[in-house]
Amino acid sequence: MRLASKIHESPDIGAVQELYHANGWTDGLPIVPPTRDAVEACLEWAMTPPETLIGIEPVRAMPVTAEKLAVNAVMAGCLPMHFPVVLTAFAAMLQPEFLLHGATSSTGGCAVFVVLNGPIRREIGASGTFNALGNSDRATSVIGRAIRLALINILEVRPGGIDRSTIGHPGKFTYCVAEDEEDSAWLPLARHRGMPPEVSAVTVMAAGAPRQIMNEWTTEPKEILETFAAEMRANLRHYSLHAGNYALIVPKQLREHLQAAGWTKADIADFIHERARIPRREWADVGKGAVVRDRGDSIYPALESPDHLLVIAAGGPAGGFGAVIPPWLGNKSKAVTMAIGACVDCEPPKG
Amino acid sequence: MVFHVLDPTNETAPPPGQLAPRIGSLRGKTVGFISNGKEGTKGFFAHLDRMLRTEFGVASVVSRTKSNYSAPADGYIVGEIANWDAVITGIGD
Numbered sequence: 154m155r156l157a158s159k160i161h162e163s164p165d166i167g168a169v170q171e172l173y174h175a176n177g178w179t180d181g182l183p184i185v186p187p188t189r190d191a192v193e194a195c196l197e198w199a200m201t202p203p204e205t206l207i208g209i210e211p212v213r214a215m216p217v218t219a220e221k222l223a224v225n226a227v228m229a230g231c232l233p234m235h236f237p238v239v240l241t242a243f244a245a246m247l248q249p250e251f252l253l254h255g256a257t258s259s260t261g262g263c264a265v266f267v268v269l270n271g272p273i274r275r276e277i278g279a280s281g282t283f284n285a286l287g288n289s290d291r292a293t294s295v296i297g298r299a300i301r302l303a304l305i306n307i308l309e310v311r312p313g314g315i316d317r318s319t320i321g322h323p324g325k326f327t328y329c330v331a332e333d334e335e336d337s338a339w340l341p342l343a344r345h346r347g348m349p350p351e352v353s354a355v356t357v358m359a360a361g362a363p364r365q366i367m368n369e370w371t372t373e374p375k376e377i378l379e380t381f382a383a384e385m386r387a388n389l390r391h392y393s394l395h396a397g398n399y400a401l402i403v404p405k406q407l408r409e410h411l412q413a414a415g416w417t418k419a420d421i422a423d424f425i426h427e428r429a430r431i432p433r434r435e436w437a438d439v440g441k442g443a444v445v446r447d448r449g450d451s452i453y454p455a456l457e458s459p460d461h462l463l464v465i466a467a468g469g470p471a472g473g474f475g476a477v478i479p480p481w482l483g484n485k486s487k488a489v490t491m492a493i494g495a496c497v498d499c500e501p502p503k504g
Numbered sequence: 505m506v507f508h509v510l511d512p513t514n515e516t517a518p519p520p521g522q523l524a525p526r527i528g529s530l531r532g533k534t535v536g537f538i539s540n541g542k543e544g545t546k547g548f549f550a551h552l553d554r555m556l557r558t559e560f561g562v563a564s565v566v567s568r569t570k571s572n573y574s575a576p577a578d579g580y581i582v583g584e585i586a587n588w589d590a591v592i593t594g595i596g597d
Binding site for chain 2: 156161163172178214221256258302
């Protein structure tokens with residue numbers, strides 16, 4: 154396999170760490186040395202030649218190759234079996250509607266939230282239960298980190314460089330979750346967004362930090378969802394009035410009440426679409442009265458339409474704790490779902 | 505143990521930007537503004553418009569606002585630039 158990357162020689166593991174930190178090639182944490190063998194193993198697992206062009210970031214005309222993604226994936230701690238997810242996530246991020254340059258350079262400070270669906274979750278040991286948005290398992294931890302390291306190194310998305318985030322958030326280290334499909338009666342997110350059955354897929358979303366909610370005092374679906382809607386209204390008041398993709402993390406304890414009452418993800422989205430909206434005048438309540446002007450009665454929904462809501466079953470078995478994951482400044486960037494290792498847009502074979 | 509490790513960066517520099525030829529004077533010229541459309545741009549560009557006309561003799565100012573403040577300027581705006589003698593672009597956080 155012919156790799157094009159420049160090779161650096163370091164006398165020991167400590168020197169490798171210092172080389173990468175000194176050059177600004179890390180996220181501040183130690184990295185796994187990206188040796189030729191490790192990088193080639195990732196590319197072989199994904200059956201992808203190193204020179205394969207995954208896409209071009211259009212604003213700065215920066216190419217993203219499979220080889221460079223593999224180098225960064227190894228640094229993040231990925232095993233070869235994790236690499237197809239990283240490849241697909243980055244291809245999804247390079248779709249025009251994701252607006253990658255804007256999302257990664259904005260003062261708004263979002264991170265790339267990655268959701269895994271399909272059989273690959275089990276194959277790589279990705280868990281959607283305990284501590285789902287934290288370090289729940291090796292796979293989601295290293296896949297999310299690989300995304301960030303690749304942004305830093307391939308597209309120069311470094312703090313103070315391309316990344317102009319004012320405060321950012323901890324999801325910039327890693328922000329990946331696997332949906333708990335086995336313990337949910339709902340259609341998995343990727344299926345809900347049009348993927349065929351049994352296809353593994355990733356969904357990427359330019360996202361703010363999770364806003365945690367809690368409601369353990371009702372079994373009534375509308376009351377449970379009202380708590381989520383209230384958190385979305387809070388985001389409209391405190392952060393941005395722009396509508397966009399929102400994700401809801403619904404834990405087992407809450408989704409069992411919803412599922413017992415026959416609520417589907419589509420039902421949830423319809424309810425949230427109606428309830429998560431505020432009049433512009435509410436900005437005056439939170440210190441933003443200067444820009445209310447004569448539009449106080451204008452209504453601002455969090456979702457342009459119900460299908461902009463990403464409902465994800467995830468979380469440990471006990472606890473009424475869920476989360477609202479808000480968009481980076483509304484509709485500037487759209488969530489993208491893409492199949493892993495399958496061409497769902499290809500024409501069927503002839504004959 | 506000696507490690508041979510791969511460079512994680514792009515190793516491909518983005519195409520360099522190229523400045524247009526400088527103009528010697530603003531007097532009688534047409535200046536285009538490309539705003540990102542954020543709230544802070546309104547006062548800034550309004551003041552700059554007055555200043556260019558009254559203090560520097562600019563003949564006309566053309567103001568354009570991007571449809572998406574996080575994306576590059578729309579194609580129709582870029583197409584207009586050829587009609588202007590100078591361009592001022594800015595963000596307004």
